[in-house]
Structure formats: structure tokens, C-alpha cells
Amino acid sequence: MFGKLSRGDFLKLAGxxxxxxxLFGAAGCGSSANSGVAKxxxxxxWKQFSGMTINFISENTSPTSAIAANLKPFKDLTxxxxxxxxxxxxxxxxxxxxxxxxxxxxxxxxxxxxxxxMAPLHNGLVDLTKFMNDDSLPSVPKGxxxxxxxxxxxAGRFNGALLTLPYDCPTIIWCYRSDLFKKYHDRMKRDLGxxxxxxxxxxxxxxxxxxxxxxxxxxxxxxxxxxxxxxxTSLTDDFANVLWAYGGDFFExxxxxxxxxxxxxxxxxxxxxxxxxxxxxxxxxxxxxxPGSTSWDWNDLSEAFGAGEIAMCxxxxxxxxxxxxxxxxxxxVWFSVLPTGPARSANHYGxxxxxxxxWATEEEQKAAWLFVVWSTSPQAQLMDLKSSVGGGTxxxxxxxxxxxxxxxxxxxxxxxxILTAHAALKAWEPQNIGLRPKTPSWNQCDAVIYTNLSQxxxxxxxxxxxxxxxxxxxxxxxxxxxxxx
Numbered sequence: 001m002f003g004k005l006s007r008g009d010f011l012k013l014a015g016x017x018x019x020x021x022x023l024f025g026a027a028g029c030g031s032s033a034n035s036g037v038a039k040x041x042x043x044x045x046w047k048q049f050s051g052m053t054i055n056f057i058s059e060n061t062s063p064t065s066a067i068a069a070n071l072k073p074f075k076d077l078t079x080x081x082x083x084x085x086x087x088x089x090x091x092x093x094x095x096x097x098x099x100x101x102x103x104x105x106x107x108x109x110x111x112x113x114x115x116x117x118m119a120p121l122h123n124g125l126v127d128l129t130k131f132m133n134d135d136s137l138p139s140v141p142k143g144x145x146x147x148x149x150x151x152x153x154x155a156g157r158f159n160g161a162l163l164t165l166p167y168d169c170p171t172i173i174w175c176y177r178s179d180l181f182k183k184y185h186d187r188m189k190r191d192l193g194x195x196x197x198x199x200x201x202x203x204x205x206x207x208x209x210x211x212x213x214x215x216x217x218x219x220x221x222x223x224x225x226x227x228x229x230x231x232x233t234s235l236t237d238d239f240a241n242v243l244w245a246y247g248g249d250f251f252e253x254x255x256x257x258x259x260x261x262x263x264x265x266x267x268x269x270x271x272x273x274x275x276x277x278x279x280x281x282x283x284x285x286x287x288x289x290x291p292g293s294t295s296w297d298w299n300d301l302s303e304a305f306g307a308g309e310i311a312m313c314x315x316x317x318x319x320x321x322x323x324x325x326x327x328x329x330x331x332x333v334w335f336s337v338l339p340t341g342p343a344r345s346a347n348h349y350g351x352x353x354x355x356x357x358x359w360a361t362e363e364e365q366k367a368a369w370l371f372v373v374w375s376t377s378p379q380a381q382l383m384d385l386k387s388s389v390g391g392g393t394x395x396x397x398x399x400x401x402x403x404x405x406x407x408x409x410x411x412x413x414x415x416x417x418i419l420t421a422h423a424a425l426k427a428w429e430p431q432n433i434g435l436r437p438k439t440p441s442w443n444q445c446d447a448v449i450y451t452n453l454s455q456x457x458x459x460x461x462x463x464x465x466x467x468x469x470x471x472x473x474x475x476x477x478x479x480x481x482x483x484x485x
Contacts, residue, residue, distance in 0.1 A: 045138045049367040050079025054360075056371065057095060058111035059352070060086040062318065063168050063392040066384040067375055074374050080367050082109075093117055100124030105360035108368035112164050112355045114155055119261055120440040126356040127161040131369040138370065140165070141377050146396050150259065150433050155353040155395075158261035158438065164353025165376040166395035168318075172241055172348040172434075173423045174198050175305060175319070176312035178334035180220055188213055198312070198336040200345040200426075204245055204281060207312075207339040212288050214311045223290040226301055226310040231454035234297040236446050237436075239453055241314055241348050242282045244434045245341025248275035250445070250474070251437055258435025265439045268474035270449070270467045278341070279456060279463035286457050294457055305329075314338055316350065317420040317427075318392060324416035331411060335423040337432060346434040347427035351395065385415050393417045393424060400425065441477050448473035 058064040068084045075081060085107070087095070093116045099106045100121050112118040112125060131137050144152060144162075151166040176198050181188075188196040188210065196202070196210050207225070214224030228234035243249065251257050251265040269275065286293055290310050292300070302319040304310055306328060323329040337345050354375060356368045374380060381394040382402065399405055400421060408415040409422065426432060436442065449470050456466035 043138075045136065046078050046370060048136070049363060049370065052079075052363065052367050053081040053083060054108045054364055054367050054371065055083045055085065055106060056109035056111075056354075057085045057087070057092055057107040058354075059089045059092050059113065061111075061168055061352075061392065062321075063375075063381075063384050064111070066392075067380070070383065074371065077374065078367075078370050080370065082371060089113060089116060096124070097121060099357065100359060103359040105357050105364060108357050108360035108364040109371050110355050110357055111167070111352060113352045114158075114261075114438050115436055115442045115446075118158055118163055118353075118355070119438050119442060122158045122161070122163060122261075122440075124358050125161075125163040126358050126365060127163065128156075128165065128356065128369070128372070129162055131356070131366065134366075137366060138373055140373055141379075142396070142398055146378070146398050148395055148397060148428050150349070150428050150430055150435075151351050151395050153259045154349055154433075154435055154438070155351045157259075159263060160260075164355035165372055167352055167354045167376055168392045169349070169351035169395050169424075169428070170316045170318045170392075171350065171424055171427050172237065172314050172338065173317045173420065173427055174312065174336040174338050175315045175317075175323075176334060176336070177221070177329070177332055179332040180214075180218060180311050181334075184218065187217075191217075198334075200337045200340050200432075202339045204242060204285075204339045204341050208281075208285050208288070211285070211312070215288060218311060220308070221311045222309050224288070224311045225285070226290040226296065226304050226313045227286060227293040228296050228298045228301040228315075229286055229289075229293045229454075229457060230295055230297045230300070231450055232297050233446050233450060234301075235450040235453050237298075237348055237350070238314060239279075239282050239449075240434055240436065241338055241346055242285075242341065243275060243278045244346030245338070245344060246274050246278035246281070247341070247343035248272060248278050250449075251439075254437065255435060257437045257439060259438075261438040263440060265437055265478060268445075268471040268478070270474065271471040274343070276464050276467050279453070279467050282453075283456055283463055294454070314348075317424050318417055320420050321416040324413070324419065335420045337423050337426050345427075345432050347432055348434040348436070349428065350436075385418060393420065439478070444477045445474045448477060 064086055071082055096110055096117055147166050151169055155166045156162050156164045192209055192213060194206055211224030214221060228238045249269055252269055257265045298316055301313055301315055305313050306323045323333050338347050354372050356365050378396045378399050381396055381399050384392055385394060394400060405418055408418050413419055452466040452470040455461045456463055
């Protein structure tokens with residue numbers, strides 16, 4: 001996903017029940033919508049690998065925790081046992097690289113983070129059209145068109161191949177204390193001269209003024225804003241929202257590189273005026289943010305917001321479930337797309353898909369395909385969403401249209417993460433989504449970028465120096481490849 005440590009030690013789904021009733025029955029998405037899936041569930045296509053055991057390696061995320069707690073429906077449906085290994089993302093990357101390098105096929109199902117696993121290790125993943133074109137195997141319920149299109153491309157495709165199906169979709173949006181904005185709305189509007197209600201109509205410059213206003217006037221929080229600005233990938237993630245909003249990018253064809261992937265992304269563009277202006281603004285913003293920001297990653301930021309230290313922040317939307325709890329911020333927090341810069345509102349997408357290991361045996365690959373189809377199905381995503389403490393949010397358009405889901409999009413809710421749907425769905429639109437470069441050398445590029453940004457925030461470099469040095473370092477890493485996609 002995006003390198004988080006363990007936002008997903010949530011979940012204990014209640015009872016599994018029979019496969020037909022829980023996963024593929026009318027209770028999931030409606031009998032008419034699922035008649036084809038229910039038919040497939042009872043067919044020999046799902047039982048042909050009964051008795052097999054396959055391994056699934058994943059980052060320790062909410063959806064995987066939910067599935068690990070509730071594998072009985074898949075076993076009932078297929079007869080296949082699944083052993084799940086959940087690890088921190090760096091460990092997953094290392095184990096998958098070793099598996100692919102040795103060609104052992106130890107993990108037939110792979111959680112393939114687009115930037116850490118898919119792009120650098122894409123040759124170890126099977127193009128899923130192989131299974132989609134095999135009439136002996138179950139098809140994707142509702143087809144690929146049911147996946148949110150930007151997610152299908154960003155999480156699933158690399159250099160023309162479909163290597164995963166979208167599995168989770170954490171995205172940075174504007175998270176804010178709605179109780180404080182309501183309390184101070186009229187006063188802020190009078191003092192600042194604009195409507196402070198969070199929306200894409202608010203600019204990043206206005207966000208800065210609002211943060212400073214909270215610093216000087218509110219007693220309920222220590223600071224107006226906080227950020228995940230530690231010298232780590234979280235810093236690049238946080239800065240990227242501003243970079244894109246100001247019209248900058250990491251590479252020339254940044255949107256295409258982020259959405260479809262590129263082995264050679266071309267020259268870095270961080271030395272362009274738009275990127276330098278974004279860096280200058282970002283430094284100004286961090287200078288008035290909670291001073292802990294420069295030592296915080298995403299976990300620290302989420303905890304600080306949940307503890308009432310800050311009034312607002314750009315944060316991953318799936319943290320909503322951790323905040324919306326009795327005695328916490330239940331009823332006191334709300335969500336919007338991020339502010340708009342000179343170019344647009346840009347919201348950093350960090351989703352991941354699940355794919356099939358090329359080095360597994362043919363039978364293991366096909367059994368893995370059954371698990372990929374099942375784990376990304378609308379019914380499985382609904383089960384995840386209905387977790388008592390909140391799971392991941394769906395990557396399927398049809399799940400958002402279910403009456404029981406729409407009912408929970410406003411308080412009171414039994415699905416805290418779906419409270420973010422109004423903002424997240426807008427954030428995933430092509431004009432609003434922010435996409436990191438999906439290129440094999442991104443990990444090394446990322447380290448160059450956040451090192452220079454951290455030096456800038458500490459005062460060791462000017463924004464212009466930091467961006468020029470970052471551009472130079474990234475070009476050395478990618479060897480300045482001339483073509484983009």
C-alpha cells in the first residue's frame with residue numbers, strides 16, 4: 001500500500017456462515033445483481049482445486065485482517081485452505097523479491113503494492129487476462145467495469161498488463177474537527193474574509209490562514225494543522241498533495257506514469273517553477289504546523305489528530321474508523337477533498353491490488369485466481385466494511401450503491417469508514433486523484449526526494465536548492481531515461 005506499519009490490526013468479523021448465504025447470496029448485494037455469481041458459486045469451477053493449500057502474503061492491512069478472521073466462506077466455496085502471512089510492507093517486499101528471485105512460488109497470492117512490489121518485480125506476476133480468458137475458471141463478478149477505473153489502472157496495470165485486481169484504496173483527504181469548525185465558523189469567516197467550510201473551493205493558501213487562525217484563537221487544540229513530515233516516505237506522500245495541486249509533478253508525464261506505469265519515466269521535473277513554488281509553500285505550511293509534524297509518519301499523525309492535538313490534517317481516509325469511536329472523535333470529525341492549488345485539488349492515492357505469482361505451479365496459479373476473485377468481490381468487500389470496528393473501503397462501485405451502505409454514509413453509522421465516501425469518491429475522479437510514479441526505481445527516488453525535503457524543512461536548503469538537488473538525484477537514479485511511457 002503505502003508503507004504504513006499497522007493500521008490494520010482491527011477486525012474480528014462475526015460468524016462466517018455458509019458460502020452461499022454470506023458471500024454469494026441475496027443478502028450481499030441483492031438476488032438479481034448476484035444471480036450469475038451465485039450460480040458460479042455452486043459450479044464445479046469453484047471446487048476443482050479442493051484439498052489444496054495456498055499461501056497469501058500481505059501487508060498487515062485492515063482488509064487482510066478481516067479476511068484472515070473469516071476464511072470459512074472461501075473454504076466452503078472452494079475446498080481450498082489459505083495460509084495468510086501478514087507483515088510490515090518492507091518485509092513483504094523482501095520476501096516476495098526472494099521468492100521471485102529463487103522462482104520457488106512459495107506465495108501464489110501476492111499483495112502487490114504498485115510502487116514497492118508491482119513496478120520493480122512485475123516480471124514475477126501473471127497477467128490476469130490469462131485466467132479471465134480461461135473458460136474453466138470463474139470470471140470476475142460484475143466484470144472489471146465495476147472497479148473504480150482510476151484504481152483499476154493505478155493498482156492493477158503496469159506496461160499494458162493487468163497484474164492485480166484492486167484490493168484496498170487508502171487515500172489522503174482533508175480530515176477536520178467538524179465541531180470546532182461549526183463553533184468558530186462565523187468568527188473565522190469574519191476574521192479571514194472567506195468561508196472556511198472545508199471543500200475544494202478552499203485554496204491551500206486559505207488552508208494555511210485557517211491553520212494559523214486556530215493556532216492563535218482556539219483553546220481546544222494546540223495547533224491548527226499537523227502533517228506526516230518525518231524524513232521518510234510519509235514526507236514525500238504529504239508533499240505530493242501540494243506539488244500536484246500547484247501543477248508540479250515528479251516526471252514529465254506524471255499522470256500516465258502513475259496510472260499505467262513506466263519502466264523509464266523520463267527526466268525528473270522537480271526543478272520546474274511549479275514544483276519550487278509548491279516546495280516554498282509547503283515549508284511555510286510546516287513552519288506553522290504542530291512541531292511534532294517533522295517527526296511524525298502517518299501513524300503518529302493519525303494518533304495526534306485522534307488525541308485532539310490538531311484541528312485538521314491531510315490524512316489517510318481509512319483512519320476514520322479509528323477516530324469514530326465512543327469517547328473519541330465520534331460525531332466530531334468530518335471529511336473533504338483536499339484544498340485546491342493553482343492547478344487543482346490533488347488527493348494522494350495509496351491503494352494496492354492482489355495478484356498471482358508467476359512461479360507457482362499451474363494448479364496453484366489457478367487456485368490463487370479463485371482467491372483473487374473472491375477476496376475482491378463485492379460481497380467480500382461488504383463483509384469487510386461491516387466489521388464491528390471498520391475495515392477497508394470498497395474498490396467496487398456497486399458496493400457504494402447498496403442501500404445498507406448508503407444508509408451508513410451519514411451518522412449514526414455502523415460502518416465508520418464509509419463516512420468518508422463523499423470525499424473519497426470525489427478524490428478518485430481522474431481530475432482529483434494524485435498518483436505516485438509507478439516505476440521500478442521509485443523506492444530509491446523517494447529516498448532522494450524526502451531527504452532533500454527534510455533538509456529544506458530543517459532550514460539547511462532553500463526550496464529551490466532542495467528541488468534542484470532532488471531532480472539531480474532522481475535523474476541519477478533513473479539514469480535520465482528519455483521516454484516516459
